[in-house]
Amino acid sequence: MSDTRVLVVDDDFMVARIHSGYVSRVPGFRVVSVAHNGADALAAVAESRPDLVLLDIYLPDMSGLDVLKALTGVDVLMISAARDVPTVREAMRGGAVNYLIKPFTAAALSERLRQYADTRRRLTAIGPEARQxxxxxxxxxxxxxxxxxxxxxxxxxxxxxxxxxxxxxxxxxxxxxxxxxxxxxxxxxxxxxxxxxxxxxxxxxxxxxxxxxxxxxxx
Structure with a gap:
């Protein structure tokens, strides 16, 4: 399986750089683009066609939850300081594959990425039709x-x-x-x-x- 292409979205330039570094350390993952607001995130998805988006909720122009709802054909891992249950529930309803609360360690993100990669491998191995x-x-x-x-x-x-x-x-x-x-x-x-x-x-x-x-x- 080819590398998983990742888009990192965070309004803080330094945090986005740190998270990109975390991703780059995980074998099989590659950062293809970075965005710092919702509009740029949507444009980057259309242009770079990532497999996975690391998406912050607190963005300067729109909520990351609204970005999540607008995205199609891409998986999303929410990364946010928001820990209230309604926000987490809305992320789940929006189809996020996971939710990681800031601040987190490189090991915590690495674990989620490996889980994601394992799920992708299982899907590929199943073939065209899945059994129950x-x-x-x-x-x-x-x-x-x-x-x-x-x-x-x-x-x-x-x-x-x-x-x-x-x-x-x-x-x-x-x-x-x-x-x-x-x-x-x-x-x-x-x-x-x-x-x-x-x-x-x-x-x-x-x-x-x-x-x-x-x-x-x-x-």
């Missing part, structure tokens, strides 16, 4: 249900919570230690979560021998 479970995974509505024989819903939820809260990949042994399960049981639940699309297997290759199986939360 494909859509469930994209929208995060996949639930732990219809457990295979020998697995417990409550224990599976414990393993899922542990993997999610770890914030990094875990081995079956590490998961077992954190949950109090045996390593074999932990691995069975981790493999089930992978099959359900809520986790992914990430082999770690050492200097010799078979790779270590590690698991990362997808949700």
């Amino acid at each position: 479970d494909d859509v469930d995974r994209l929208f995060g509505t996949k639930t732990i249900a219809s457990m295979p024989k020998g697995l417990s819903t409550a224990t599976c939820a414990l393993v899922a919570d542990t993997l999610r809260e770890a914030g990094r990949d875990l081995s079956a042994a590490e998961t077992a230690q954190l949950t109090g399960l045996s390593r074999v049981s932990a691995r069975r639940y981790l493999e089930y979560l992978c099959g359900a699309g809520q986790a992914e297997l990430r082999p770690r290759y050492g200097t010799a021998g078979r790779p270590e199986h590690r698991y990362r939360w997808l949700g």
Whole structure:
């Protein structure tokens, strides 16, 4: 997949430069334009045709929410100091793919960008038609249900919570230690979560021998 093209919109020139730097550090993302007001943002979308817009709400000529409503054919990640619920709700209703409250760190933006890239990859991998479970995974509505024989819903939820809260990949042994399960049981639940699309297997290759199986939360 080619680089994700990004437009950064912020009324503060220095903040826009900082955010552009954050984006440029994330592999697979490239800033193609920067705008400092709503009118220029709309013009930049038409001219540069970005895949993603990092859009501030407080702009000098119009609200970023109005810009959001006027945009078509592009994804938008809202970045704003506004934290009131009506504003967040309006951004969601307008179709924003995420909402990041200022001030934020490079790591926080990087995480959102990686989530966005992962969703794009999943969409590409699905093909021309999606099944219901494909859509469930994209929208995060996949639930732990219809457990295979020998697995417990409550224990599976414990393993899922542990993997999610770890914030990094875990081995079956590490998961077992954190949950109090045996390593074999932990691995069975981790493999089930992978099959359900809520986790992914990430082999770690050492200097010799078979790779270590590690698991990362997808949700």
